[in-house]
Amino acid sequence: MAPQGQPAAVPEDGLTTRQRRNRPLLVVHTGEMKGKSTAAFGLALRAWNQGWPIGVFQFVKSAKWKVGEETALRTLGESGAGGTVTWHKMGEGWSWTRKSGTDDDHAANAQEGWAQVQRDLTTETYRFYVLDEFTYPMKWGWVDIDDVVQTLRDRPGHQHVVITGRDADPRLVEAADLVVQMTKVKHPMDQGQKGQRGIEW
Amino acid sequence: MAPQGQPAAVPEDGLTTRQRRNRPLLVVHTGEMKGKSTAAFGLALRAWNQGWPIGVFQFVKSAKWKVGEETALRTLGESGAGGTVTWHKMGEGWSWTRKSGTDDDHAANAQEGWAQVQRDLTTETYRFYVLDEFTYPMKWGWVDIDDVVQTLRDRPGHQHVVITGRDADPRLVEAADLVVQMTKVKHPMDQGQKGQRGIEW
Numbered sequence: 001m002a003p004q005g006q007p008a009a010v011p012e013d014g015l016t017t018r019q020r021r022n023r024p025l026l027v028v029h030t031g032e033m034k035g036k037s038t039a040a041f042g043l044a045l046r047a048w049n050q051g052w053p054i055g056v057f058q059f060v061k062s063a064k065w066k067v068g069e070e071t072a073l074r075t076l077g078e079s080g081a082g083g084t085v086t087w088h089k090m091g092e093g094w095s096w097t098r099k100s101g102t103d104d105d106h107a108a109n110a111q112e113g114w115a116q117v118q119r120d121l122t123t124e125t126y127r128f129y130v131l132d133e134f135t136y137p138m139k140w141g142w143v144d145i146d147d148v149v150q151t152l153r154d155r156p157g158h159q160h161v162v163i164t165g166r167d168a169d170p171r172l173v174e175a176a177d178l179v180v181q182m183t184k185v186k187h188p189m190d191q192g193q194k195g196q197r198g199i200e201w
Numbered sequence: 202m203a204p205q206g207q208p209a210a211v212p213e214d215g216l217t218t219r220q221r222r223n224r225p226l227l228v229v230h231t232g233e234m235k236g237k238s239t240a241a242f243g244l245a246l247r248a249w250n251q252g253w254p255i256g257v258f259q260f261v262k263s264a265k266w267k268v269g270e271e272t273a274l275r276t277l278g279e280s281g282a283g284g285t286v287t288w289h290k291m292g293e294g295w296s297w298t299r300k301s302g303t304d305d306d307h308a309a310n311a312q313e314g315w316a317q318v319q320r321d322l323t324t325e326t327y328r329f330y331v332l333d334e335f336t337y338p339m340k341w342g343w344v345d346i347d348d349v350v351q352t353l354r355d356r357p358g359h360q361h362v363v364i365t366g367r368d369a370d371p372r373l374v375e376a377a378d379l380v381v382q383m384t385k386v387k388h389p390m391d392q393g394q395k396g397q398r399g400i401e402w
Binding site for chain 2: 025028029030031033034035037038039040041042043045046047048049050052067068069071072073075076079081082127128160173176177178179180181182183184185186187196197198
């Protein structure tokens with residue numbers, strides 16, 4: 001229950017348990033089912049409580065969805081009781097470019113977002129990153145997967161990165177420390193039910 | 202990507218789409234992997250943003266784990282910008298009994314927690330419930346599964362309930378509207394890494 005258990009194996013990597021424990025993690029939430037982003041934002045609550053600066057990059061246009069998480073995390077960031085929260089949304093024009101959301105070149109927008117993530121990783125702007133729905137620009141060939149993997153492998157300091165989205169590339173899974181697959185057992189839409197507020201957004 | 206899609210089937214239940222959409226949901230997050238509770242607390246962010254009163258019942262003793270989520274959700278509840286958050290923990294003596302956490306009769310504690318959930322459901326105290334790790338008292342026979350299923354089926358009003366934990370009973374899955382299974386693809390403990398702050402708690 002509590003994941004307090006002993007590790008299944010002790011690796012011969014020359015690291016102490018403390019060094020191993022404090023390694024920055026690359027986490028991937030994938031699978032067909034909802035919960036991928038939701039769990040990533042849930043993880044962000046822990047990061048916030050540690051006082052870590054949090055950077056969220058939403059890689060998919062979405063006006064309505066995730067407004068609850070965004071409002072909540074922004075409220076937490078502004079509370080001063082934990083870490084800061086910076087929220088970037090592709091759909092409205094990335095916040096650092098200050099362009100309005102009229103640019104329909106999704107590939108260019110995604111590349112711009114990834115370039116900013118690279119800059120932030122280099123300068124260690126955040127301690128905890130949510131790259132939400134970032135598997136899609138990789139899947140669609142807009143962002144080079146090998147570039148992503150190498151950038152993440154080489155990132156300095158102690159920066160945790162969580163990537164969400166379906167169909168995570170095997171190279172990303174290989175590079176990740178923690179991969180969770182969200183699998184559908186049952187969904188209300190199968191019974192003809194549509195999404196509803198407070199649950200889906 | 203955005204789960205905005207059409208339902209797979211339109212049921213012959215005599216309900217309009219709106220009626221069907223606004224049905225209260227029973228959600229179960231199960232499976233071996235982390236993310237079950239995290240995604241439930243992520244969902245709570247949406248409920249909070251809707252202004253809904255949220256009741257969290259932690260059914261497993263845990264001092265350290267989930268302190269990040271608890272602090273974050275309490276901070277949100279106190280911000281006044283969204284719904285209220287009431288957090289009950291079995292490990293410290295349920296908050297309504299005001300007993301200290303010295304009672305080691307876990308079965309009695311779990312039953313007491315479930316009795317309170319039943320009272321709250323009857324009086325519609327909350328609009329969104331997280332019954333965290335509640336599958337375990339069911340699994341261990343401390344709480345009667347048929348009683349749980351019937352209580353949830355008969356609950357009045359529009360109360361969403363999210364239950365987390367491994368090994369959800371088939372009767373619970375049958376009664377649920379939405380069931381997500383968190384499956385392990387890869388875990389750092391397999392490589393000898395222990396949990397770390399900001400990620401595991």
